[in-house]
Each structure stands twice: as C-alpha cells, then as structure tokens.
Amino acid sequence: MARYYLYSLKIVKIIVYIWILFIFFSIFHFNEITTTSEGDLVIIAFFDGVRNIFTYAFFGLIYLIAIAFIQLTSFIFAINPDFMFNFLNQFMRNLLSLWFTFPSGTTPLLTEIPDLIMTEFSIFTADLYLFSFQILIILSTIYFIRSFLQNNTKNDMLAVGSLILMIVIPLIVFGFRDMLDLFHVSDPYLDSIPNPLDPLFSQIPIEDFFQFLASPVILLAIISYIYLELAFQINYTDTVTKPSFQRRDRLETQLQILESESHFVVANVDKIKEEAKKRKEELEIEGKESVNKFLMKLEERFSYVKEMIEKKKLEEEEKKLITAASKTRRLGSYVESLFREDPEARDTITARSATPKSQTLALSTLINFTSRLLVLILLSFVIIHPLWFFENVFNLPPAIIESVAMYSPEVVIVLLIPSG
Known part of the structure; x- marks a missing residue:
C-alpha cells in the first residue's frame, strides 16, 4: 500500500506542476x-x-x-x-x-x-x-x-527554479533600468527590450489577507512551495519504503524456491539413490575386472586404486545430497504447516509488516505539510505587510513605525527572532 501512496503523490505532483504552469503563463x-x-x-x-x-x-x-x-x-x-x-x-x-x-x-x-x-x-x-x-x-x-x-x-528544484529564473531575469534587468532612472540616466538598449512580466507584479494587494493569498504572484509562490514539499515527501517515502520492499521481494523469492523444491525433494532423493545404485554396479563390475588385472599385471594396479577412491567419493556425495534433500523437505514441511496455522506468518517472515503503513505516511505528510505551509504564509504576509504587527503586536512608537527602514524585510525578520 505504501507504493500506491507513493504513486498517488507523483500523480498529485503532476497536477500541481500543471497548476504552476497555468498560473505562470497568466502572469508571464x-x-x-x-x-x-x-x-x-x-x-x-x-x-x-x-x-x-x-x-x-x-x-x-x-x-x-x-x-x-x-x-x-x-x-x-x-x-x-x-x-x-x-x-x-x-x-x-x-x-x-x-x-x-x-x-x-x-x-x-x-x-x-x-x-x-x-x-x-x-x-x-x-x-x-x-x-x-x-x-x-x-x-x-x-x-x-x-x-x-x-x-x-534536485530535478524538482531545477524544474521550479527554471520557471522562477524566468521571472527573476526581467526583474533584475528592469530593476536596473529603474535604478538608472533615479540618476536621470537612460539606456536605449534597456528601453527597447520587451518586458514579458504582467503588471500584476507591481500590484500585489497587501491590505487584505485573502486578496493577498488570491494574488497570482503570491499564489505562484505558494503552489511552487507545495510542489517542492511533495517532491521532498516523495523522496522521503521512497527512501523509507524501498529497503523494506527489496527485502520483502528477496524473501518471497526464497520462500517460493523453498516451496517448489520441497514438493519435488522426494522424487529427487529416489532419483539420487537410483543413479548411485547404477554407478555402484558399474564400479563393482569394473572392480572385479580390475582385481583380475591387479593379479595379472603389475602396471594396472593404480587403476584399481583409482576406482576404489571414486566409489568412496560417490558414497560421500550421495550421503550429502540425501541429507540436504531431507533437510529441505523438513524445512518446507515446517514452513507449509506454519503458514496453515498462522495466516500472518508470511507477512512476518517476509518483513512485510515492517513496511510503513500508507495511512501513517499520509497523516504525517498532511500534518507536517500543513503546519509548514501556514507558517510560511503568515511569515510572508508579516514581512510584506508589517504595519499591523508593528502597532498591535510589538507596540512600537509612531516615530519608529513611520520610519522607512522599519519596512525593509531584514528589519522585520530581526524583530521576529525571539530575544534571549
């Protein structure tokens, strides 16, 4: 289920990216x-x-x-x-x-x-x-x-960053032109290039909180943040669940091999015994001939010794194969009886139960994502429109409130930092 949760997050991310493009091309x-x-x-x-x-x-x-x-x-x-x-x-x-x-x-x-x-x-x-x-x-x-x-x-940050850079470049170019205008300096080249940005960039409503959220510029920033949140959540979910799924697939494959081998182990044991018996008979016939040769010819004595060693090795290999087959049969019978008695035994053995539940991941994502998004929106509104907070929260005197420097984002952020 966790993988389905991961795929659903990817689908949501696609929808959010399309939403970003829709808002982006409305202001670009x-x-x-x-x-x-x-x-x-x-x-x-x-x-x-x-x-x-x-x-x-x-x-x-x-x-x-x-x-x-x-x-x-x-x-x-x-x-x-x-x-x-x-x-x-x-x-x-x-x-x-x-x-x-x-x-x-x-x-x-x-x-x-x-x-x-x-x-x-x-x-x-x-x-x-x-x-x-x-x-x-x-x-x-x-x-x-x-x-x-x-x-x-990294791919998600570059995807969103490319769109943001398309907004930043005109802001830098025409901001530089406006700075030159302050010094009564004009550049025909800067005046001739087109500005693809909509005038809405200079008309962000900051007096009303809901109009502030509905502004395409602010909405683009919020949706871009949501997209990156989804990207990091997808990466986290994949990192957490991937080892569990790999371990589960590996153990399930081993169980399938064990079940298939345990069904044919009896036939394999009989086959091993039959082949060993035939080989022994061949060695006995060859052994009798070798004994006669051993008595008749001195130079063929080593052939008889070699056949005796081969017979001994064959007996040892037969014992090992029969022992391994017997253990496989007992293990397969034990696992089969365990699965019959306990329906949840397969999930326990394959570590499927150790995989994080999709409900837990979804709840964690929703809580963390919502809290971070609310904090981001509130801080953004405070930094852009600090007058109400200066008067009602910080209780600053009018001389400080009316200072132009107090409305810079740097000063607002410093005021928001808790003092020791």
Whole structure:
C-alpha cells in the first residue's frame, strides 16, 4: 500500500506542476519572447546573429592577416605597397567575399567591420535575452520529466527554479533600468527590450489577507512551495519504503524456491539413490575386472586404486545430497504447516509488516505539510505587510513605525527572532 501512496503523490505532483504552469503563463506573456521586434522567430534570429558575428570577425581576421603579409613582403622585396593594397581590396571584395554571406548583402570595408560587429552584437544580446526564456522553459519541462522517472529532488528544484529564473531575469534587468532612472540616466538598449512580466507584479494587494493569498504572484509562490514539499515527501517515502520492499521481494523469492523444491525433494532423493545404485554396479563390475588385472599385471594396479577412491567419493556425495534433500523437505514441511496455522506468518517472515503503513505516511505528510505551509504564509504576509504587527503586536512608537527602514524585510525578520 505504501507504493500506491507513493504513486498517488507523483500523480498529485503532476497536477500541481500543471497548476504552476497555468498560473505562470497568466502572469508571464510568453508571446513577448517568441518573436523579435521585426517579427522574426527568436530562435532563428539568435543563430543568425551568431553567424553574422562570426562572419564579420572571420572576414576581418583574414583581412588583417593579408594586410600584415603585404606589409611584410613589401618591406622585404621592396614592392610598391599601393599596388599590393589595391590588389588586396579587389581580391577581398570581388573574389573572397563570394565565400561569405553578409547581412547587408555588400562586402564591408575593413574600417567598417568593428562597427558592424558591435551592431550585430547588440542585436545578438537582445535575441539572447529572449532566447534564454525559451531555453529555461525547455529545461523546466525536461527536469520535470526526469523528476517523475527518478526520485531525486534536485530535478524538482531545477524544474521550479527554471520557471522562477524566468521571472527573476526581467526583474533584475528592469530593476536596473529603474535604478538608472533615479540618476536621470537612460539606456536605449534597456528601453527597447520587451518586458514579458504582467503588471500584476507591481500590484500585489497587501491590505487584505485573502486578496493577498488570491494574488497570482503570491499564489505562484505558494503552489511552487507545495510542489517542492511533495517532491521532498516523495523522496522521503521512497527512501523509507524501498529497503523494506527489496527485502520483502528477496524473501518471497526464497520462500517460493523453498516451496517448489520441497514438493519435488522426494522424487529427487529416489532419483539420487537410483543413479548411485547404477554407478555402484558399474564400479563393482569394473572392480572385479580390475582385481583380475591387479593379479595379472603389475602396471594396472593404480587403476584399481583409482576406482576404489571414486566409489568412496560417490558414497560421500550421495550421503550429502540425501541429507540436504531431507533437510529441505523438513524445512518446507515446517514452513507449509506454519503458514496453515498462522495466516500472518508470511507477512512476518517476509518483513512485510515492517513496511510503513500508507495511512501513517499520509497523516504525517498532511500534518507536517500543513503546519509548514501556514507558517510560511503568515511569515510572508508579516514581512510584506508589517504595519499591523508593528502597532498591535510589538507596540512600537509612531516615530519608529513611520520610519522607512522599519519596512525593509531584514528589519522585520530581526524583530521576529525571539530575544534571549
């Protein structure tokens, strides 16, 4: 039953992950990161940007190597450098450029290549910003599938962490832009990239506790915590129950072998005796012939001794096999009678009763999970909205309550720590 409990937790975890995706895509506009501002697919624009940067860089490198070679040969052989540079320009623009595909369609001059690389790199970073979200959603899906196949909480943390990182990246980027605005500094690049986050991120209701819980942002955090709780509970359940099930399967296999062998042990004993009897008769016949040979020929005396030793070994092996078969038969009869007299004997022998009950695991999970979740929600609300607690719980004076520093999460957490 404990394994069924484990499978039910996995099914619940799948439902919770789908719930996370549903809430996530309600506050994260995925259509903002699938295409560029020109309407091209981000994945195509990303690899085009990589190709363009390497095209300009490689073409410029060849150009520089050729110029260095011309200068060296002109110095050594006293060749007119103007003629060589003119030849190089014609060669690069009319012949070598056919091997390259430039975004503008025209072969650039050497002096234009650095500016073109910087322009392409600026476009590439914007595409990389958008493409990173697509990579993260793919990683989240892959690690979620791995977490279902393997009971490793690392996969679950990476699955949820990839989604959280998709929220953290825009918050960092546009938080940095807002910080620059405080110093009256603007960056056209930061102003041009899209923000996939919904405005709800800046509109979390903190005055009402139930509206606070119903907010998609807070709900996403709570559901993500529930998902990780389920993941750790699945890992714990598997760790606790797996040794018991392995031991039970091993003992049940041994009991099945014992039962099957005990049924055929009588036939095996008779077969062993019959084969031993035939072998003895063969050895007796061979022994008589060997005695005659022993009396007749001196060189064949060792053959007779060898046959006597083999006969002795056969008798010893017969005794061992019969003894082992007899013990197996007695043990099988004892186990069979024990199972008839005590219906719970099989569970006791196979250690099935030592496996944790699913009811116990479920009750423990429910109590621990509920208590931790309630504490998490209350602490989150206190840290985000500390005014009521400052006035009614801590009884702080108005001068301290109205201080801006008192509303920082660090100060609230310090106040919540019990004093010695």
